[in-house]
Amino acid sequence: MPFFLALIPITVELVEAVQTVVVVGAAVAGARAIADVAQEVVERIQEHNETTDTSVQTERKTIYDWWCNGLTSEERKVLLGWGYSDKGTCYSLKELKDEVKYRERNLLPQQSQTYIQQWREENDYSSGEERKQNKRIVNPSKKNSPVWKGLKYKGRDRYGDKVMTNGRTGSKERLYQWDDTHNDIEVFSDSGNKHLGSMDPRTGKMYKGPKFHTIDW
Numbered sequence: 001m002p003f004f005l006a007l008i009p010i011t012v013e014l015v016e017a018v019q020t021v022v023v024v025g026a027a028v029a030g031a032r033a034i035a036d037v038a039q040e041v042v043e044r045i046q047e048h049n050e051t052t053d054t055s056v057q058t059e060r061k062t063i064y065d066w067w068c069n070g071l072t073s074e075e076r077k078v079l080l081g082w083g084y085s086d087k088g089t090c091y092s093l094k095e096l097k098d099e100v101k102y103r104e105r106n107l108l109p110q111q112s113q114t115y116i117q118q119w120r121e122e123n124d125y126s127s128g129e130e131r132k133q134n135k136r137i138v139n140p141s142k143k144n145s146p147v148w149k150g151l152k153y154k155g156r157d158r159y160g161d162k163v164m165t166n167g168r169t170g171s172k173e174r175l176y177q178w179d180d181t182h183n184d185i186e187v188f189s190d191s192g193n194k195h196l197g198s199m200d201p202r203t204g205k206m207y208k209g210p211k212f213h214t215i216d217w
Contacts, residue, residue: 023042139183148185151176158216163192175215184208188215 073200142148151164154175164176173190185199187206192215198208 081211095115139201141183142178142180145185147199147201147204149179150175163215177215186213 134146139145148164152167154165157163157177163178166174166176168174171190174196175188175190175192176187177186178199179186182198184201184207187196187199188194189196195210195213197206197210199205200207
């Protein structure tokens with residue numbers, strides 16, 4: 001697509017087998033008539049469908065990718081990493097560059113902090129100050145855990161790891177496995193298909209929340 005097309009905002013609406021492209025901006029000096037521009041985009045859509053041998057509508061992202069030809073590779077990474085307009089709107093080159101700057105400055109750092117915090121919680125990593133406040137001590141090994149010693153043997157999972165029980169029946173039963181990574185006890189529902197959290201191997205108190213984890217029998 002000629003570079004000047006990137007200066008014309010368009011809206012792409014998915015309809016049946018072919019999208020209807022409406023040019024809502026004005027062509028720059030020396031550009032062809034708006035109708036010709038719209039026709040070229042429609043022809044490109046049809047050409048794409050024929051090339052890929054499919055009757056499904058071309059996704060809006062295809063048009064969006066064409067529109068991003070005027071961006072640098074780094075700018076495209078930022079934008080495409082966040083997807084594209086839900087309304088299928090393709091912006092001018094200046095608007096795209098402004099959007100990249102906004103996301104790099106405001107959204108990416110915020111998302112990064114959220115991800116880092118979640119990762120730290122899932123992996124039980126705390127900052128030095130947090131460790132000082134929590135006054136956590138190193139957990140005992142499995143053979144030195146009074147809580148683990150007080151549980152009853154239930155069986156083994158498919159990997160040969162021990163599964164312990166509190167000895168109760170029905171929904172009141174709890175299953176336990178030792179977590180060698182953190183030296184604590186993982187707690188599961190009576191069937192082992194729901195992780196309930198992790199238990200302090202010294203006191204027996206729950207001190208971590210549940211994860212998407214089950215016992216693989």
